[in-house]
Amino acid sequence: MNELDDMRLFVRAVAAGSLSAAGRELGFSPAVGSKRLTRLETRLGVRLLQRSSRRLALTDEGALYHERCQAILADIDDAEAELAQGRQQVRGLVRVTATVAMGRRCIGPLAAEFMRRHPEVTVQLSLSDSLVDLIEDGFDCAIRIGGPQDSRLAARTLGPNRRVLCASPAYLKRRGRPRTLEDLAQHECILQERIATRRSEWRFEPRDAGVASGPQAVDVTGRLVTDNGEQAHDWALAGLGLVRRSVWDVVEELDDGRLVELLPEWAGTSAPLQLVFPSRRLLPPRTRLFIDAVARKFESSRDQARILPPAPVVPKKRK
Structure with a gap:
């Protein structure tokens, strides 16, 4: 069990940023924590942390070991948590x-x-x-x-996050439907920015290899700017312009026709939902x-x- 305790100390020290803080959380003095970490490094034959009076820094070997320790300790805690849930x-x-x-x-x-x-x-x-x-x-x-x-954080991927370009039928009836990315320059676009601006760059990735060789960037303009996604959503429903939204945010409106997906061969660049x-x-x-x-x-x-x-x-x- 000493090996597991030393692994917990190592992982906790990385998360807390210091051996002193990790020792306080685990109930022993900084001197004991330093001795145990040295014992772990001696047993492994590598240096895991570069230590100074101000901070800890993972070595390359330490980073690899830290990742494996997190997974091992998480599996142990999962098993204990499952037993605890059955008792209380x-x-x-x-x-x-x-x-x-x-x-x-x-x-x-x-x-x-x-x-x-x-x-x-x-x-x-x-x-x-x-x-x-x-x-x-x-x-x-x-x-x-x-x-x-x-x-200090971990993540669990929930799925891809495809972004779609869409507009209301009322807007498309009034301004027409864009057929290419270049057409977006002629349309009123709803910009989601933290700083007021009338111009932005929208990036797209082809969803089919036959469309283009790679991502494309398009300069767009608009008079409506917000840092709130729901407000951009509402403006699009009101027929005030084109908007880019995550598909999970507009799936109901796309289903019932309140919004129409545009240029479906292109997807807005995005990161996974986590x-x-x-x-x-x-x-x-x-x-x-x-x-x-x-x-x-x-x-x-x-x-x-x-x-x-x-x-x-x-x-x-x-x-």
Whole structure:
């Protein structure tokens, strides 16, 4: 068991940023922590951390070992958590953050169902299109586009995040339908930016190898600018311009005709949809169960086929 304890110390020191902080969390002095880390490095025959009075830095060997340790310790904790769940009622607070659109459309209804299944659990859902610090702000998990940039966080991929270009029938009747990417320069585009601007660059990737050789960038203009995705969504429904949105955010409107997908042979560049959370070893059973519920929702959703449709087959031009 000493080996496992030393692995826990190593992983905790990386997450906390210092041996002193890791020692306080695990209940021993900095001197004991330093001795145990040295013992681990001696046993492995490599240096895992570069240590100074101010910070710790992983060596290349340390980075590889850290990744494997996280997985091993997570598996052990998973097994213990499963046993604990069978002995006691899951209870407590789960704090979740998501974008406004994702929260209202997906995570909010899921949270309500989760609480019905677990009456001793409380879910606090914070909706914001701004990026929050999970550790500093005390959140248990977040649904984000793209992976974590923080080594203290882990991620679980929920699926691809295809972005679509769309507009309302009223707008298309008034301004016409773009047939090529170049046509976008002649249209009113709804810009989602944090700084007021009338110009932006939209990047697209071909969804069929016969369309183009690679990504394309298009300069677009618009008089409506917002940093809130729901507002951009509402403006598009009101017929005020073209908008780019994640397909899960507009799938209902595309189904019922309130919005029309444009240039389906092109997809807006995007990163995968991921569920981000602090180091798995520290997750209480209630948080682990909530994360599993979110993952199941995206894996088995009846909307999955619509959210992630196959790329359209674009006929090639005859020579």
